[in-house]
Amino acid sequence: MLRILATDGIDKSARDELESMGHEVTEQYFEPEELKKALADYDVVVVRSATKVKAPIIDAAADAGRLKMIIRAGVGVDNIDVDYAEAKGIKVRNTPNSSSASVAELALAHMFSLARFVGISNVTMREGKWNKKNYTGVELSGKTLGLVGFGRISIELAKKATALGMKVLYTNRRGPREDFPEYGYSTLEELLRLSDFVSIHTPSLEGGKALIGMNELKLMKNTAYIINCARGGIVDEEALLQALESGDLAGAGIDVFVEEPTKNLALINHPRVSSTPHIGGSTAEAQERIGGEIVEIIKTSF
Missing domain, CATH: 3.40.50.720 (NAD(P)-binding Rossmann-like Domain)
Known part of the structure:
Protein backbone atom coordinates (compact mmCIF):
# COMPACT_ATOMS: atom_id res chain seq x y z
CA MET A 1 0.00 0.00 0.00
CA LEU A 2 1.30 3.41 -1.02
CA ARG A 3 0.49 6.73 0.59
CA ILE A 4 -0.04 9.23 -2.23
CA LEU A 5 -0.25 13.00 -1.76
CA ALA A 6 -1.91 15.06 -4.51
CA THR A 7 -1.06 18.64 -3.63
CA ASP A 8 -3.04 20.26 -6.45
CA GLY A 9 -5.89 17.77 -6.70
CA ILE A 10 -6.43 14.64 -8.79
CA ASP A 11 -9.25 13.44 -11.03
CA LYS A 12 -11.90 11.53 -9.09
CA SER A 13 -11.77 8.49 -11.36
CA ALA A 14 -8.00 8.23 -10.80
CA ARG A 15 -8.41 8.58 -7.06
CA ASP A 16 -11.10 5.90 -7.02
CA GLU A 17 -8.93 3.50 -9.03
CA LEU A 18 -5.87 4.09 -6.87
CA GLU A 19 -7.92 3.50 -3.72
CA SER A 20 -9.43 0.35 -5.24
CA MET A 21 -5.83 -0.88 -5.66
CA GLY A 22 -5.38 -0.46 -1.91
CA HIS A 23 -3.48 2.84 -1.94
CA GLU A 24 -4.26 5.80 0.30
CA VAL A 25 -4.76 9.13 -1.52
CA THR A 26 -4.71 12.52 0.20
CA GLU A 27 -5.62 15.73 -1.65
CA GLN A 28 -4.17 18.72 0.19
CA TYR A 29 -2.10 21.74 -0.76
CA PHE A 30 0.88 22.61 1.46
CA GLU A 31 3.00 25.74 1.56
CA PRO A 32 6.69 24.96 0.95
CA GLU A 33 7.77 24.74 4.60
CA GLU A 34 4.79 22.55 5.44
CA LEU A 35 5.42 20.37 2.38
CA LYS A 36 8.93 19.60 3.63
CA LYS A 37 7.42 18.00 6.73
CA ALA A 38 4.44 16.39 5.00
CA LEU A 39 6.51 14.43 2.49
CA ALA A 40 8.03 12.40 5.30
CA ASP A 41 4.72 10.53 5.42
CA TYR A 42 4.19 9.80 1.71
CA ASP A 43 5.61 7.45 -0.91
CA VAL A 44 4.43 9.45 -3.94
CA VAL A 45 3.59 13.10 -4.45
CA VAL A 46 1.53 14.28 -7.43
CA VAL A 47 1.83 17.96 -8.32
CA ARG A 48 0.59 20.37 -10.93
CA SER A 49 2.06 23.79 -11.69
CA ALA A 50 1.05 25.39 -8.37
CA THR A 51 3.45 23.25 -6.32
CA LYS A 52 7.19 23.77 -6.74
CA VAL A 53 9.43 20.86 -5.74
CA LYS A 54 12.88 22.40 -5.50
CA ALA A 55 16.12 21.41 -3.77
CA PRO A 56 15.19 22.28 -0.14
CA ILE A 57 11.99 20.24 -0.35
CA ILE A 58 13.79 17.39 -2.08
CA ASP A 59 16.50 17.43 0.61
CA ALA A 60 13.89 17.19 3.36
CA ALA A 61 12.10 14.32 1.59
CA ALA A 62 15.37 12.48 0.94
CA ASP A 63 16.44 12.88 4.56
CA ALA A 64 13.10 11.48 5.74
CA GLY A 65 13.68 8.53 3.41
CA ARG A 66 10.13 7.63 2.42
CA LEU A 67 9.34 9.55 -0.80
CA LYS A 68 10.02 7.40 -3.86
CA MET A 69 8.46 9.36 -6.72
CA ILE A 70 7.30 12.80 -7.83
CA ILE A 71 4.68 12.82 -10.58
CA ARG A 72 3.97 16.01 -12.51
CA ALA A 73 0.32 15.91 -13.59
CA GLY A 74 1.02 17.67 -16.87
CA VAL A 75 3.69 18.12 -19.50
CA GLY A 76 6.37 20.50 -18.25
CA VAL A 77 8.54 19.57 -15.27
CA ASP A 78 10.32 22.90 -14.77
CA ASN A 79 8.61 23.32 -11.38
CA ILE A 80 10.64 20.30 -10.22
CA ASP A 81 14.42 20.02 -9.83
CA VAL A 82 14.41 16.79 -11.82
CA ASP A 83 18.13 15.98 -11.90
CA TYR A 84 18.51 16.84 -8.23
CA ALA A 85 15.62 14.59 -7.23
CA GLU A 86 16.89 11.71 -9.37
CA ALA A 87 20.36 12.11 -7.84
CA LYS A 88 18.75 11.77 -4.41
CA GLY A 89 17.06 8.51 -5.45
CA ILE A 90 13.60 10.01 -6.02
CA LYS A 91 12.12 9.22 -9.44
CA VAL A 92 10.36 11.94 -11.45
CA ARG A 93 7.63 11.24 -14.00
CA ASN A 94 5.15 13.36 -15.94
CA THR A 95 2.05 12.84 -18.10
CA PRO A 96 3.09 14.19 -21.51
CA ASN A 97 0.28 12.72 -23.59
CA SER A 98 -2.80 13.93 -21.77
CA SER A 99 -3.25 17.70 -22.08
CA THR A 276 -6.55 33.38 -18.86
CA PRO A 277 -5.29 32.11 -15.47
CA HIS A 278 -3.08 29.16 -16.53
CA ILE A 279 -5.94 26.93 -17.64
CA GLY A 280 -4.28 25.20 -20.60
CA GLY A 281 -4.83 21.71 -19.24
CA SER A 282 -7.99 22.55 -17.31
CA THR A 283 -10.59 20.53 -19.17
CA ALA A 284 -12.56 17.60 -17.81
CA GLU A 285 -11.22 15.40 -20.60
CA ALA A 286 -7.57 16.33 -20.01
CA GLN A 287 -7.82 15.80 -16.27
CA GLU A 288 -9.36 12.38 -16.78
CA ARG A 289 -6.57 11.43 -19.20
CA ILE A 290 -3.94 12.78 -16.80
CA GLY A 291 -5.47 10.76 -13.99
CA GLY A 292 -5.30 7.66 -16.16
CA GLU A 293 -1.61 8.27 -16.88
CA ILE A 294 -0.90 8.75 -13.17
CA VAL A 295 -2.58 5.43 -12.38
CA GLU A 296 -0.58 3.69 -15.11
CA ILE A 297 2.70 5.19 -13.86
CA ILE A 298 2.02 3.93 -10.35
CA LYS A 299 0.87 0.50 -11.59
CA THR A 300 4.03 -0.04 -13.62
CA SER A 301 6.49 1.50 -11.14
CA PHE A 302 5.64 -0.24 -7.86
Whole structure:
Protein backbone atom coordinates (compact mmCIF):
# COMPACT_ATOMS: atom_id res chain seq x y z
CA MET A 1 0.00 0.00 0.00
CA LEU A 2 1.30 3.41 -1.02
CA ARG A 3 0.49 6.73 0.59
CA ILE A 4 -0.04 9.23 -2.23
CA LEU A 5 -0.25 13.00 -1.76
CA ALA A 6 -1.91 15.06 -4.51
CA THR A 7 -1.06 18.64 -3.63
CA ASP A 8 -3.04 20.26 -6.45
CA GLY A 9 -5.89 17.77 -6.70
CA ILE A 10 -6.43 14.64 -8.79
CA ASP A 11 -9.25 13.44 -11.03
CA LYS A 12 -11.90 11.53 -9.09
CA SER A 13 -11.77 8.49 -11.36
CA ALA A 14 -8.00 8.23 -10.80
CA ARG A 15 -8.41 8.58 -7.06
CA ASP A 16 -11.10 5.90 -7.02
CA GLU A 17 -8.93 3.50 -9.03
CA LEU A 18 -5.87 4.09 -6.87
CA GLU A 19 -7.92 3.50 -3.72
CA SER A 20 -9.43 0.35 -5.24
CA MET A 21 -5.83 -0.88 -5.66
CA GLY A 22 -5.38 -0.46 -1.91
CA HIS A 23 -3.48 2.84 -1.94
CA GLU A 24 -4.26 5.80 0.30
CA VAL A 25 -4.76 9.13 -1.52
CA THR A 26 -4.71 12.52 0.20
CA GLU A 27 -5.62 15.73 -1.65
CA GLN A 28 -4.17 18.72 0.19
CA TYR A 29 -2.10 21.74 -0.76
CA PHE A 30 0.88 22.61 1.46
CA GLU A 31 3.00 25.74 1.56
CA PRO A 32 6.69 24.96 0.95
CA GLU A 33 7.77 24.74 4.60
CA GLU A 34 4.79 22.55 5.44
CA LEU A 35 5.42 20.37 2.38
CA LYS A 36 8.93 19.60 3.63
CA LYS A 37 7.42 18.00 6.73
CA ALA A 38 4.44 16.39 5.00
CA LEU A 39 6.51 14.43 2.49
CA ALA A 40 8.03 12.40 5.30
CA ASP A 41 4.72 10.53 5.42
CA TYR A 42 4.19 9.80 1.71
CA ASP A 43 5.61 7.45 -0.91
CA VAL A 44 4.43 9.45 -3.94
CA VAL A 45 3.59 13.10 -4.45
CA VAL A 46 1.53 14.28 -7.43
CA VAL A 47 1.83 17.96 -8.32
CA ARG A 48 0.59 20.37 -10.93
CA SER A 49 2.06 23.79 -11.69
CA ALA A 50 1.05 25.39 -8.37
CA THR A 51 3.45 23.25 -6.32
CA LYS A 52 7.19 23.77 -6.74
CA VAL A 53 9.43 20.86 -5.74
CA LYS A 54 12.88 22.40 -5.50
CA ALA A 55 16.12 21.41 -3.77
CA PRO A 56 15.19 22.28 -0.14
CA ILE A 57 11.99 20.24 -0.35
CA ILE A 58 13.79 17.39 -2.08
CA ASP A 59 16.50 17.43 0.61
CA ALA A 60 13.89 17.19 3.36
CA ALA A 61 12.10 14.32 1.59
CA ALA A 62 15.37 12.48 0.94
CA ASP A 63 16.44 12.88 4.56
CA ALA A 64 13.10 11.48 5.74
CA GLY A 65 13.68 8.53 3.41
CA ARG A 66 10.13 7.63 2.42
CA LEU A 67 9.34 9.55 -0.80
CA LYS A 68 10.02 7.40 -3.86
CA MET A 69 8.46 9.36 -6.72
CA ILE A 70 7.30 12.80 -7.83
CA ILE A 71 4.68 12.82 -10.58
CA ARG A 72 3.97 16.01 -12.51
CA ALA A 73 0.32 15.91 -13.59
CA GLY A 74 1.02 17.67 -16.87
CA VAL A 75 3.69 18.12 -19.50
CA GLY A 76 6.37 20.50 -18.25
CA VAL A 77 8.54 19.57 -15.27
CA ASP A 78 10.32 22.90 -14.77
CA ASN A 79 8.61 23.32 -11.38
CA ILE A 80 10.64 20.30 -10.22
CA ASP A 81 14.42 20.02 -9.83
CA VAL A 82 14.41 16.79 -11.82
CA ASP A 83 18.13 15.98 -11.90
CA TYR A 84 18.51 16.84 -8.23
CA ALA A 85 15.62 14.59 -7.23
CA GLU A 86 16.89 11.71 -9.37
CA ALA A 87 20.36 12.11 -7.84
CA LYS A 88 18.75 11.77 -4.41
CA GLY A 89 17.06 8.51 -5.45
CA ILE A 90 13.60 10.01 -6.02
CA LYS A 91 12.12 9.22 -9.44
CA VAL A 92 10.36 11.94 -11.45
CA ARG A 93 7.63 11.24 -14.00
CA ASN A 94 5.15 13.36 -15.94
CA THR A 95 2.05 12.84 -18.10
CA PRO A 96 3.09 14.19 -21.51
CA ASN A 97 0.28 12.72 -23.59
CA SER A 98 -2.80 13.93 -21.77
CA SER A 99 -3.25 17.70 -22.08
CA SER A 100 -1.85 18.40 -25.56
CA ALA A 101 -5.26 18.77 -27.20
CA SER A 102 -6.57 20.99 -24.40
CA VAL A 103 -3.61 23.39 -24.53
CA ALA A 104 -3.77 23.50 -28.33
CA GLU A 105 -7.47 24.38 -28.17
CA LEU A 106 -6.82 27.16 -25.67
CA ALA A 107 -4.11 28.64 -27.90
CA LEU A 108 -6.60 28.55 -30.76
CA ALA A 109 -9.25 30.15 -28.54
CA HIS A 110 -6.90 33.05 -27.81
CA MET A 111 -6.26 33.44 -31.53
CA PHE A 112 -9.99 33.70 -32.22
CA SER A 113 -10.49 36.02 -29.26
CA LEU A 114 -7.84 38.42 -30.53
CA ALA A 115 -8.74 38.20 -34.20
CA ARG A 116 -12.43 38.96 -33.55
CA PHE A 117 -12.21 41.10 -30.39
CA VAL A 118 -14.21 38.52 -28.42
CA GLY A 119 -12.61 39.31 -25.06
CA ILE A 120 -12.60 43.10 -25.14
CA SER A 121 -16.06 43.39 -26.76
CA ASN A 122 -17.45 41.22 -23.99
CA VAL A 123 -15.99 43.68 -21.46
CA THR A 124 -17.22 46.83 -23.21
CA MET A 125 -20.71 45.46 -23.81
CA ARG A 126 -21.01 44.75 -20.09
CA GLU A 127 -20.17 48.42 -19.63
CA GLY A 128 -23.15 49.36 -21.83
CA LYS A 129 -21.02 50.25 -24.89
CA TRP A 130 -21.85 49.26 -28.47
CA ASN A 131 -18.46 49.60 -30.15
CA LYS A 132 -19.34 47.76 -33.34
CA LYS A 133 -17.31 50.07 -35.59
CA ASN A 134 -14.19 49.52 -33.47
CA TYR A 135 -14.18 45.75 -33.88
CA THR A 136 -13.38 44.98 -37.49
CA GLY A 137 -11.34 41.83 -37.11
CA VAL A 138 -9.42 39.43 -39.32
CA GLU A 139 -10.02 35.85 -40.41
CA LEU A 140 -7.67 33.06 -39.43
CA SER A 141 -8.09 31.39 -42.80
CA GLY A 142 -5.26 32.34 -45.13
CA LYS A 143 -3.02 33.58 -42.32
CA THR A 144 0.37 32.13 -41.35
CA LEU A 145 0.75 30.51 -37.94
CA GLY A 146 4.30 30.25 -36.61
CA LEU A 147 4.92 27.60 -33.97
CA VAL A 148 7.95 28.03 -31.72
CA GLY A 149 8.76 24.51 -30.57
CA PHE A 150 7.25 21.51 -32.31
CA GLY A 151 6.28 18.86 -29.80
CA ARG A 152 2.92 17.26 -29.03
CA ILE A 153 1.02 20.49 -28.36
CA SER A 154 2.33 22.28 -31.44
CA ILE A 155 1.48 19.31 -33.64
CA GLU A 156 -2.09 19.31 -32.30
CA LEU A 157 -2.36 23.04 -32.95
CA ALA A 158 -0.87 22.69 -36.43
CA LYS A 159 -3.54 20.14 -37.37
CA LYS A 160 -6.34 22.38 -36.13
CA ALA A 161 -4.91 25.47 -37.82
CA THR A 162 -4.52 23.62 -41.12
CA ALA A 163 -8.17 22.59 -40.96
CA LEU A 164 -9.02 26.31 -40.66
CA GLY A 165 -7.05 27.11 -43.80
CA MET A 166 -3.94 28.50 -42.13
CA LYS A 167 -0.40 28.04 -43.41
CA VAL A 168 1.85 26.56 -40.69
CA LEU A 169 5.53 27.27 -40.10
CA TYR A 170 7.54 25.91 -37.20
CA THR A 171 10.95 26.18 -35.65
CA ASN A 172 12.45 23.53 -33.43
CA ARG A 173 15.72 23.21 -31.55
CA ARG A 174 16.26 19.75 -33.04
CA GLY A 175 15.80 21.00 -36.59
CA PRO A 176 13.20 20.02 -39.21
CA ARG A 177 11.08 16.92 -38.65
CA GLU A 178 10.91 14.52 -41.57
CA ASP A 179 7.66 13.02 -40.26
CA PHE A 180 5.76 16.29 -40.87
CA PRO A 181 6.71 17.43 -44.39
CA GLU A 182 3.39 19.26 -44.76
CA TYR A 183 4.55 22.03 -42.43
CA GLY A 184 7.31 24.49 -43.25
CA TYR A 185 10.47 24.67 -41.16
CA SER A 186 12.27 27.98 -40.64
CA THR A 187 14.61 29.76 -38.27
CA LEU A 188 13.10 31.62 -35.34
CA GLU A 189 13.94 34.98 -36.91
CA GLU A 190 12.33 34.09 -40.24
CA LEU A 191 9.27 32.65 -38.51
CA LEU A 192 8.76 35.84 -36.51
CA ARG A 193 9.00 37.99 -39.64
CA LEU A 194 6.58 35.91 -41.71
CA SER A 195 3.90 34.87 -39.22
CA ASP A 196 0.56 36.56 -38.59
CA PHE A 197 0.14 34.54 -35.39
CA VAL A 198 3.01 33.16 -33.30
CA SER A 199 2.31 30.53 -30.65
CA ILE A 200 5.00 29.52 -28.15
CA HIS A 201 5.35 25.88 -27.08
CA THR A 202 8.76 25.43 -25.45
CA PRO A 203 10.01 24.64 -21.94
CA SER A 204 11.37 27.40 -19.72
CA LEU A 205 14.92 28.49 -20.47
CA GLU A 206 17.65 28.10 -17.87
CA GLY A 207 17.54 30.86 -15.28
CA GLY A 208 14.10 32.01 -16.40
CA LYS A 209 15.58 33.82 -19.41
CA ALA A 210 13.10 35.06 -22.01
CA LEU A 211 13.14 33.45 -25.43
CA ILE A 212 11.07 36.29 -26.89
CA GLY A 213 12.24 39.74 -25.83
CA MET A 214 12.17 43.20 -27.33
CA ASN A 215 14.50 42.32 -30.22
CA GLU A 216 12.39 39.35 -31.22
CA LEU A 217 9.11 41.26 -30.91
CA LYS A 218 10.47 43.97 -33.20
CA LEU A 219 10.93 41.34 -35.92
CA MET A 220 7.19 40.65 -35.96
CA LYS A 221 4.66 42.44 -38.15
CA ASN A 222 2.77 45.22 -36.40
CA THR A 223 -0.39 43.36 -37.45
CA ALA A 224 0.74 40.11 -35.81
CA TYR A 225 -0.37 38.42 -32.60
CA ILE A 226 1.63 36.35 -30.12
CA ILE A 227 0.22 33.53 -27.97
CA ASN A 228 1.90 32.10 -24.87
CA CYS A 229 0.31 29.01 -23.35
CA ALA A 230 3.69 27.47 -22.52
CA ARG A 231 5.54 28.93 -19.52
CA GLY A 232 5.63 32.31 -17.81
CA GLY A 233 8.77 34.24 -18.68
CA ILE A 234 9.26 32.69 -22.13
CA VAL A 235 7.93 35.99 -23.45
CA ASP A 236 9.35 39.02 -21.65
CA GLU A 237 6.29 40.65 -20.06
CA GLU A 238 7.77 44.16 -19.93
CA ALA A 239 8.90 44.03 -23.55
CA LEU A 240 5.51 42.65 -24.58
CA LEU A 241 3.65 45.47 -22.86
CA GLN A 242 5.93 48.03 -24.53
CA ALA A 243 5.31 46.47 -27.95
CA LEU A 244 1.56 46.60 -27.39
CA GLU A 245 1.66 50.20 -26.18
CA SER A 246 3.78 51.35 -29.13
CA GLY A 247 1.63 49.58 -31.69
CA ASP A 248 4.49 47.31 -32.77
CA LEU A 249 2.26 44.30 -32.08
CA ALA A 250 -1.46 43.86 -32.71
CA GLY A 251 -2.21 41.75 -29.65
CA ALA A 252 -1.27 38.94 -27.29
CA GLY A 253 -2.96 35.89 -25.81
CA ILE A 254 -1.48 34.89 -22.45
CA ASP A 255 -2.23 31.91 -20.21
CA VAL A 256 1.01 31.81 -18.21
CA PHE A 257 2.87 34.46 -16.23
CA VAL A 258 6.18 35.01 -14.46
CA GLU A 259 4.34 35.26 -11.16
CA GLU A 260 1.11 33.35 -10.59
CA PRO A 261 -1.34 34.68 -9.64
CA THR A 262 -0.03 37.57 -11.72
CA LYS A 263 0.20 41.09 -10.36
CA ASN A 264 0.92 42.53 -13.81
CA LEU A 265 -2.41 44.34 -14.08
CA ALA A 266 -1.18 46.68 -16.80
CA LEU A 267 -0.62 43.70 -19.07
CA ILE A 268 -3.77 41.71 -18.39
CA ASN A 269 -5.95 44.84 -18.57
CA HIS A 270 -4.51 45.97 -21.87
CA PRO A 271 -7.32 46.18 -24.47
CA ARG A 272 -5.32 44.12 -26.98
CA VAL A 273 -4.61 41.26 -24.56
CA SER A 274 -6.64 38.08 -24.15
CA SER A 275 -5.70 36.54 -20.79
CA THR A 276 -6.55 33.38 -18.86
CA PRO A 277 -5.29 32.11 -15.47
CA HIS A 278 -3.08 29.16 -16.53
CA ILE A 279 -5.94 26.93 -17.64
CA GLY A 280 -4.28 25.20 -20.60
CA GLY A 281 -4.83 21.71 -19.24
CA SER A 282 -7.99 22.55 -17.31
CA THR A 283 -10.59 20.53 -19.17
CA ALA A 284 -12.56 17.60 -17.81
CA GLU A 285 -11.22 15.40 -20.60
CA ALA A 286 -7.57 16.33 -20.01
CA GLN A 287 -7.82 15.80 -16.27
CA GLU A 288 -9.36 12.38 -16.78
CA ARG A 289 -6.57 11.43 -19.20
CA ILE A 290 -3.94 12.78 -16.80
CA GLY A 291 -5.47 10.76 -13.99
CA GLY A 292 -5.30 7.66 -16.16
CA GLU A 293 -1.61 8.27 -16.88
CA ILE A 294 -0.90 8.75 -13.17
CA VAL A 295 -2.58 5.43 -12.38
CA GLU A 296 -0.58 3.69 -15.11
CA ILE A 297 2.70 5.19 -13.86
CA ILE A 298 2.02 3.93 -10.35
CA LYS A 299 0.87 0.50 -11.59
CA THR A 300 4.03 -0.04 -13.62
CA SER A 301 6.49 1.50 -11.14
CA PHE A 302 5.64 -0.24 -7.86
